[in-house]
Amino acid sequence: MRAGAVLAAVAAALLGASSAQAQINNDPGMLRGNEAGGKSSAVPQQKEKQFPVGSSWAAISLNDKTYPIGPSRPYFTLDSQFQLRGFGGCNTFSATAYPLRSQGFAVSPFAMTRRSCGPQIDAAERAFMLALRMVQKWDLVKGQLVLQGMSGTIRADRSL
Structure with missing residues (x-):
């Protein structure tokens, strides 16, 4: 009985870890180190100039x-x-x-x-x-x- 309880605990821990990893993979904010729903700390990109074609x-x-x-x-x-x-x-x-x-x-x-x-x-x-x-x-x-x-x-x- 004890072995069954230990196996169930290990399975629950593994399932919880894969669920947390899935949340990180699906939330780009988490990949940047932001908490879920937090504001992005990314540096704004300067818009590249476009050559004046046709002028x-x-x-x-x-x-x-x-x-x-x-x-x-x-x-x-x-x-x-x-x-x-x-x-x-x-x-x-x-x-x-x-x-x-x-x-x-x-x-x-x-x-x-x-x-x-x-x-x-x-x-x-x-x-x-x-x-x-x-x-x-x-x-x-x-x-x-x-x-x-x-x-x-x-x-x-x-x-x-």
């Missing part, structure tokens, strides 16, 4: 050197299919570009027309295209798009 941008500076307003000012758009299209100052271009997590950015090699617009404009276009191709990070600062990479920083304003 047109006119370059205003490269490495703090201002682009003059005029026909050779570079501009570009990234559409919802991640096609980057634009004008480098003399030639039109297209590429595939991907906004990445943590405001990263990756640009494929360019397809580009091959006009020449004179040594000064061609050099400015090469510098812009190299900076755009090497972009690694982006941000929106006071309404401007800032693209940063190993070859420089491009600042751009929204355009029509």
Whole structure:
């Protein structure tokens, strides 16, 4: 009789332990160390910025050197299919570009027309295209798009 009572006590203890474990598994608050029904102590996540897909941008500076307003000012758009299209100052271009997590950015090699617009404009276009191709990070600062990479920083304003 005593053996039966001991077995019943052990079975009840095991059943109670599995019930408590089931409660912990079903209550996410318990997994964080909170008591059932208590408030969450999780740190709020900062919402990640979304790249402004579909907007047109006119370059205003490269490495703090201002682009003059005029026909050779570079501009570009990234559409919802991640096609980057634009004008480098003399030639039109297209590429595939991907906004990445943590405001990263990756640009494929360019397809580009091959006009020449004179040594000064061609050099400015090469510098812009190299900076755009090497972009690694982006941000929106006071309404401007800032693209940063190993070859420089491009600042751009929204355009029509």
